[in-house]
Amino acid sequence: MHVEGASVGDIMRKEYATKGLAIVSNRLPTIVEFEASTKAWSGKPGCGGLVSAMNPILERRGGTWVGWPGMINEDARGHESRLDELLDGLGQQAGYALESVMLNAEQVRDYYGGFANSVLWPLFHGFPNRCDFNPRYWKSYLKVNRRFAATLMDTLDEDQPVWVHDYHLLVVAEMLRSMGFEGRIGFFLHIPFPALENFIKLPWRAELMRALLAFDLVGFQSARDERNFLECVERLVPHASISRVASTSTVLLEGEAAQSVTVGVFPISIDFEDFETRARSPSVLQHLDALRRDFGATKMFLGVDRLDYTKGLVERFHAFELLLEEHPELCESVVLFQLVVPSRENVPEYQALKREVDRIVGRINGRFSSPSWQPIHYLYNTVSTEELTALYRFASVAVVTPLCDGMNLVAKEFCAAQVDESGVLVLSEFAGAADEFHRDALLVNPYDTVGCAQVLYRAVMMDRQERRERIQRLRARVQTHHVFRWANQFVESLHEPSTLLEVSDTEYLPTIDTGEFAASLFIPPDPFGDATRPSL
Secondary structure, three states, X not given: OOOOOOOHHHHHHHHHHOOOEEEEEEEOOEEEEEEOOOOEEEEEEOOOHHHHHHHHHHHHHOEEEEEEOOXXXXXXXXXXXXXXXXXXXXXXXXXOEEEEOOEOHHHHHHHHHHHHHHHHHHHHOOOHHHOOOOHHHHHHHHHHHHHHHHHHHHHOOOOOOEEEEOHHXXXXXXXXXXXXXXXXXXXXXXXXXXXXXXXXXOOOHHHHHHHHOOOOEEEEOOHHHHXXXXXXXXHHOOOEEEEEEOOEEEEEEOOOOOEEEEEEEOOOOOOHHHHHHHHOOHXXXXXXXXXXXXXXXXXXXXXXXXXXXXXOHHHHHHHHHHHHHHOHHHOOOEEEEEEEEOOOOOOHHHHHHHHHHHHHHHHHHHHHOEOOEOOEXXXXXXXXXXXXXHHHHHOOEEEEOOOOEOOOOHHHHHHHHXXXXXXXXXXXXXXXXXXXXXXXXXXXXXXXXXXXXXXXXXXXXXXHHHHHHHHHHHHHHHHHOOHHHHHHHHHXXXXXXXXXXXXXXXXXXXXXXXXXXXXXXXXXXXXXXXXOOOOO
């Protein structure tokens, strides 16, 4: 059919937009609970950044979301039909279908707790020494990915586009291909992609690389992650070549399985308008008034993190301790409010981290506290969205210093909630957000305790005008590069790779002034002259 005045690309794009989109993630976008004693299901729509981003697209296009509902199969056996009825109802409310992939206790242990979180999570964040390369985990990972692919095949229309999310489901595309699916499949990695020297430590590196190259589009959070991936392809896949045109990289695979894979950077974001509106809401103002009563004129450093060894909690506390050592005049005029959201509480490694954090906080508070002042306010709990937004708005400095992070949306949430435009963002060089924010956030190396303490001092002492100018530019960036733009850009690029635009700055890397370094370097004098140096 010819449409007057419409290009072929416009017609193709319109046809593509009428096809429902299939979203695949480890968890469904719903909160589902099963009460074993009464055999009753309950559920409600979920919340969070990914759900907020996907809902408008699925509402407009229609489609399906496939994922695990969150409980083990043994608890719900014999009552699956009631779950289907519940998901049908929740799907009608949401405007798209929900399809569950049930997992048993062994699969949750070996696929989720094992390969996903004891192999891929530490390896991809640069902690290979924390990996448990148990072959049983890999077998379970393959089996569960196959279940996700089979569930998809039962629901997909011919050529329906598929968007797979995150490290739990790296093998889904290859399994879909083996089942005969020929539609376009995209993948977005929410966590970092490891450097070559870490990726090659994976015993199943060949299988995972082949699986990633079965996607049509592979998206990353930052230019660093894209660079790491392309280096792995270049060094490990001899029959692959990489073509770069403008901001688009394409991996070309030769041989019988000839195909092309588009690779791009899609930094995820948040719903800016939602955070800004909430920051001005009456409920947040009530929490804000309570914070002002509790802390008065005290300046707050704010940390918001899930309990995890990648978040740099221990390093952050050491830097704050050094700040108080070097600047005792700040005692009783600043606090560090650290919110730690419980995570993986049954895992011994995380239990040990919790004990270490508790010990360090107790020691620092014991060392510096006075009858009327405590330097660290440490909350190990969850808080409501309104309470969190009030903390963002009240804080003088947000301290976002992970050792490695895909993006870290806390940095963007802080900016959006800073409607008073008075806060300073201290950000790790190793967070994906550094690519976008390095001009106006104060960047730190979280491993450098002295450097971090110096930046914390600079942040808390920054004059009002500089604070306002910096946060205004950060807020403008988040407002224009919102989560809906991120989602639409990915879906559009999945259909037509030529539409892939550069949506972030180039990779941030710190520069080193060797002249300045040499001039400031202190070299102790040699106590021995050449004539008097003793022989060894």
